[in-house]
Amino acid sequence: xxxxxxxxxxxxxxxxxxxxxxxxxxxxxxxxxxxxxxxxxxxxxxxxxxxxxxxxxxxxxxxxxxxxxxxxxxxxxxxxxxxxxxxxxxxxxxxxxxxxxxxxxxxxxxxxxxxxxxxxxxxxxxxxxxxxxxxxxxxxxxxxxxxxxxxxxxxxxxxxxxxxxxxxxxxxxxxxxxxxxxxxxxxxxxxxxxxxxxxxxxxxxxxxxxxxxxxxxxxxxxxxxxxxxxxxxxxxxxxxxxxxxxxxxxxxxxxxxxxxxxxxxxxxxxxxxxxxxxxxxxxxxxxxxxxxxxxxxxxxxxxxxxxxxxxxxxxxxxxxxxxxxxxxxxxxxxxxxx
Amino acid sequence: xxxxxxxxxxxxxxxxxxxxxxxxxxxxxxxxxxxxxxxxxxxxxxxxxxxxxxxxxxxxxxxxxxxxxxxxxxxxxxxxxxxxxxxxxxxxxxxxxxxxxxxxxxxxxxxxxxxxxxxxxxxxxxxxxxxxxxxxxxxxxxxxxxxxxxxxxxxxxxxxxxxxxxxxxxxxxxxxxxxxxxxxxxxxxxxxxxxxxxxxxxxxxxxxxxxxxxxxxxxxxxxxxxxxxxxxxxxxxxxxxxxxxxxxxxxxxxxxxxxxxxxxxxxxxxxxxxxxxxxxxxxxxxxxxxxxxxxxxxxxxxxxxxxxxxxxxxxxxxxxxxxxxxxxxxxxxxxxxx
DNA sequence: ATGTTATATTAAAACGTTTCGATAATAAAT
DNA sequence: ATTTATTATCGAAACGTTTTAATATAACAT
Numbered sequence: 234x235x236x237x238x239x240x241x242x243x244x245x246x247x248x249x250x251x252x253x254x255x256x257x258x259x260x261x262x263x264x265x266x267x268x269x270x271x272x273x274x275x276x277x278x279x280x281x282x283x284x285x286x287x288x289x290x291x292x293x294x295x296x297x298x299x300x301x302x303x304x305x306x307x308x309x310x311x312x313x314x315x316x317x318x319x320x321x322x323x324x325x326x327x328x329x330x331x332x333x334x335x336x337x338x339x340x341x342x343x344x345x346x347x348x349x350x351x352x353x354x355x356x357x358x359x360x361x362x363x364x365x366x367x368x369x370x371x372x373x374x375x376x377x378x379x380x381x382x383x384x385x386x387x388x389x390x391x392x393x394x395x396x397x398x399x400x401x402x403x404x405x406x407x408x409x410x411x412x413x414x415x416x417x418x419x420x421x422x423x424x425x426x427x428x429x430x431x432x433x434x435x436x437x438x439x440x441x442x443x444x445x446x447x448x449x450x451x452x453x454x455x456x457x458x459x460x461x462x463x464x465x466x467x468x469x470x471x472x473x474x475x476x477x478x479x480x481x482x483x484x485x486x487x488x489x490x491x492x493x494x495x496x497x498x499x500x501x502x503x504x505x506x507x508x509x510x511x512x513x514x515x516x517x518x519x520x521x522x523x524x525x526x527x528x529x530x531x532x533x534x535x536x537x538x539x540x541x542x543x544x545x546x547x548x549x550x551x552x553x554x555x556x557x558x559x560x561x562x563x564x565x566x567x568x569x570x571x
Numbered sequence: 572x573x574x575x576x577x578x579x580x581x582x583x584x585x586x587x588x589x590x591x592x593x594x595x596x597x598x599x600x601x602x603x604x605x606x607x608x609x610x611x612x613x614x615x616x617x618x619x620x621x622x623x624x625x626x627x628x629x630x631x632x633x634x635x636x637x638x639x640x641x642x643x644x645x646x647x648x649x650x651x652x653x654x655x656x657x658x659x660x661x662x663x664x665x666x667x668x669x670x671x672x673x674x675x676x677x678x679x680x681x682x683x684x685x686x687x688x689x690x691x692x693x694x695x696x697x698x699x700x701x702x703x704x705x706x707x708x709x710x711x712x713x714x715x716x717x718x719x720x721x722x723x724x725x726x727x728x729x730x731x732x733x734x735x736x737x738x739x740x741x742x743x744x745x746x747x748x749x750x751x752x753x754x755x756x757x758x759x760x761x762x763x764x765x766x767x768x769x770x771x772x773x774x775x776x777x778x779x780x781x782x783x784x785x786x787x788x789x790x791x792x793x794x795x796x797x798x799x800x801x802x803x804x805x806x807x808x809x810x811x812x813x814x815x816x817x818x819x820x821x822x823x824x825x826x827x828x829x830x831x832x833x834x835x836x837x838x839x840x841x842x843x844x845x846x847x848x849x850x851x852x853x854x855x856x857x858x859x860x861x862x863x864x865x866x867x868x869x870x871x872x873x874x875x876x877x878x879x880x881x882x883x884x885x886x887x888x889x890x891x892x893x894x895x896x897x898x899x900x901x902x903x904x905x906x907x908x909x
Numbered sequence: 910a911t912g913t914t915a916t917a918t919t920a921a922a923a924c925g926t927t928t929c930g931a932t933a934a935t936a937a938a939t
Numbered sequence: 940a941t942t943t944a945t946t947a948t949c950g951a952a953a954c955g956t957t958t959t960a961a962t963a964t965a966a967c968a969t
Binding site: 234279281282283284285286287292294304309312315316319323326328329330331332333346347349350351352463492493496499500519522523524 | 572617619620621622623624625630632642647650653654657661664666667668669670671684685687688689690801830831834837838857860861862
């Protein structure tokens, strides 16, 4: 392995000069720069990362934290967000360290080791994540961004999905298709994204004059205060179908829920979309494989990751700026289920 | 941040001694060791990773490479394998750098940057992976292990699934359930795991005297020479159902294929498992959510990752040992589809 | 000519470890 | 009592960078 010394010798300059060229800093004559560049090229020189990190004090790593349940359960959502970050990171020189945390989280015991050993310059947190962890980061002044999550009453740097408008558009779509009794099935509002989707649902219905009173709204709403999952979809459908008249469309808080809903509807031999339409949210890969293909809101997950990476790096470079929220738009994908 | 110097001063010893304690090396008096330990405790000292890496020459990172298609398509398989590695890594002091590669892979252009910059001590490769990459690693003498993959004619360190016995057991199970005409649906044999599963299928059928001649075997076999996917399952079922008599069971090369098969069977209003049984392989999370619940072979994915981590570290420590193959057993999960 | 500023290069210190070799003290063997 | 081996500690060099401050040259205004 060649070192900066070898380059200096070969190019006939000091190592300081090589370093300047390497980092595009200070003054160096064009001709000299070229000599250095040539030497680097010829020896296929790559600066030593540890040496560099030692000298600068930066680790060059950023952490990616995700709740374990989200990572390897049915959802393929956050894996793709991660990949978006990884793509972005490829253009810079930082590595992303992925780790999971459990729901029961105690900063004293369960701190990811890249935090314990201070091996990251910043952290991205995807989805619902222990508040204790976020508070820890805040107190320790470790730069971080939330992705698709927010903590009520707190103002942190975050990348958000345009949940409200997405939900609104979904309802709009169903209304245009002639649906009159549109139900909502969802999991815990503890996740603000779900809450926002419900708000979009509700306000769209009001806008289109389909539901005006609280009682009617309640009648067609099924929300269970647990983590979203296919089984909520199943239970939600079972519950809403007991209403008279039965809903002619169901808007689900996300795709896994919608998948469960479809399963339950099909079990009852009810036709989708003839008798009842189903719309999801997220556009996970399965949505384009299931039967019927699921109409849903496409969330650009790679973009989510990329933007998180960008924002995080800005925060790292300028720690004292006020927190930002960046909202990523979604688009309706009309498939067979509506 | 405290450094080794601070500890030395506080404990009243030299930094060499602190280092010895830190690394459990050389001789140090019990009493002295305790003083150092106390100082470390009191100052909450954590050794600087870059400094350590610079001094030792090891990076402390290991790379995890996966084909992009595998990572964020329908399969949740390798994400869990990754998690298995990550769990194992938590007990050591190495970090895992996850990256994806595309199918068209040119070492000159597409080399993961942790390889380009020599930032890993070794690499784990999960699933089907470009041969050019494996050859590159081999030539560069970079320690690596393959997970659930092998290259014909080459003998590399690898962690294998017990594909043959798993398949054999699946057929055995179907036979016991009284099935007589058991079909096989699969994707490309380019992946040796699939090939092995087919071998298990074939030899089980021979063992139980269900299929003896080549023609009959061919009749109930549908193999398409492309990457496995649900759509192969669909096409496979469509094809096999044209045979007379139609098969009364279908063994799919993996769960995604089985999911596709189920979809196609249901579309034709054929009852599972009454008219036809379906068995998959892998036990991906969806297998326990779909309708009907999928009978399949459970592959312990976390174990796969953990074993890969262990083997890789052995290879890193003793590069000159002959290559090893470690086989991880599977277990049949009987669910509703058979 | 003279001071000022911009450009170009470098020596040396610093970053925080590990490790080699030297030295000292203690124990064991003659 | 003297050599030899074992145990214990430490100083100093090494790892490969970045960065600060010093110095040198060139360009430019006065």
